[in-house]
């Protein structure tokens with residue numbers, strides 16, 4: 001339903017061949033999932049191999065069960081997920097809903113299993129809640145942008161001092177019984193909040209809808225309702241000014257279709273015209 005840009009930070013996928021490796025096979029209590037720990041010469045965990053069931057996969061990663069209440073996120077390119085874990089801990093410590101992280105290293109991150117569908121999935125099943133989900137997404141943006149970015153976070157997008165997620169759309173929000181939880185923090189950076197809002201706006205307005213013509217029309221209509229509710233309480237003018245930067249970033253994503261790119265370019269032109 002939505003696409004997401006994956007211009008990840010360089011993962012420095014460390015070669016393990018020169019390290020002393022210790023392989024431990026551990027069976028999880030349930031017996032349903034096991035994993036191999038690969039330890040370095042100092043005994044630190046440098047890689048975690050899942051043997052359990054894969055429960056989901058995105059463009060960038062695979063998610064496996066990892067014992068009771070936990071999942072393992074494995075990056076396809078093996079890059080370090082330590083930085084991502086640090087950001088998740090940082091926002092969680094400030095009361096923001098991100099999964100609790102247990103450990104992270106090259107290509108892996110172990111976190112809480114969040115029970116619930118993505119906001120995109122939930123909105124498709126419960127279209128009468130589209131406005132509510134839109135407001136919920138807006139609230140998640142507002143709350144995140146109220147958190148000052150830590151000094152160690154690099155700048156990206158539009159210059160600013162906020163913590164920006166840079167991929168905060170309905171596919172990266174899980175709707176748990178306890179409320180929404182934001183996942184997929186790989187692109188988080190220091191920047192201007194308008195960039196984040198603009199990016200979600202661009203995706204909601206331009207992403208290709210699957211299915212027949214009628215289905216596509218319904219999906220586009222539903223997205224429009226969610227989008228309007230999302231923008232309701234946010235600074236729409238500032239977000240509009242952020243659209244060209246968000247589009248530029250998304251156009252560099254090789255996962256975008258030609259149709260999506262065309263609509264994005266049109267949106268960027270519209271945003272620039274509006275700024276004059």
Ligand SMILES: Nc1ncnc2c1ncn2[C@@H]1O[C@H](COP(=O)(O)OP(=O)(O)O)[C@@H](O)[C@H]1O
Nearest residue numbers: 056057058059060061063099112113114183184
């Ligand atoms: N902590 C989690 N608990 C439960 N499911 C998760 C969790 N993290 C991710 N997932 C599942 O994996 C999917 C992809 O996760 P995501 O982090 O967005 O990967 P990608 O970087 O590939 O987009 C999500 O849509 C969700 O279904």
Ligand SMILES: [Mg+2]
Nearest residue numbers: 058171172184
């Ligand atoms: Mg994602």
